């Protein structure tokens with residue numbers, strides 16, 4: 001049974017490989033994430049395949065540029081009929097509001113995609129954040145400030161690590177959408193991800209959506225890996241009596 005909150009990151013080079021992963025995992029996955037690797041390899045035409053097959057798409061291109069450029073790009077991305085896309089919170093309030101205006105202008109049949117702000121990438125640890133970028137504040141404080149800013153600018157939610165969920169909820173309330181990468185089941189390697197949690201931990205912390213990539217796509221048996229992640233999530237969701245499939 002597909003778990004609506006599970007987003008599979010299709011970080012592959014070809015539409016054929018993406019299609020193979022979709023066919024293996026569709027019984028368990030609620031949405032598919034198209035990121036830079038697949039989008040830059042295949043171009044926007046690939047999105048029509050997802051549309052034709054009624055597959056929900058999170059378009060993860062993390063726009064970050066001057067406001068006018070982001071507004072026009074957001075209009076184009078929204079016109080593809082994806083369920084959600086994102087911009088970097090670091091672009092600041094004028095850019096965030098421009099992205100929202102673009103998303104509204106590109107809305108299909110009056111429905112615009114959810115617009116998310118990327119906060120601090122989950123590949124940063126606190127020590128790397130300080131040492132390599134010269135940052136002085138706690139990552140959690142920065143994520144909370146960017147989440148608050150995103151909400152004030154009218155965005156729908158943020159991309160952040162599960163560790164910041166309490167701070168985001170405190171600042172923005174429980175309805176503000178949280179899309180959480182850096183998810184690692186106990187049986188999967190962390191790789192370059194630093195701020196991680198298991199699927200069960202992240203759901204218990206209140207995440208709306210979990211993004212999982214390599215633990216499934218890099219597995220020798222992606223279908224079984226997706227099944228295991230979905231099962232772990234379904235158990236937690238059933239505990240809360242809020243499983244939506």
Ligand SMILES: O=c1ccn([C@@H]2O[C@H](COP(=O)(O)O)[C@@H](O)[C@H]2O)c(=O)[nH]1
Pocket residue numbers: 009011035118120121122123159160181182183193211212213214215
């Ligand atoms: O802070 C962020 C923002 C985006 N991502 C994206 O999520 C997936 C995670 O894939 P894994 O293979 O499960 O690590 C990937 O596409 C990233 O671009 C993120 O990891 N962290």
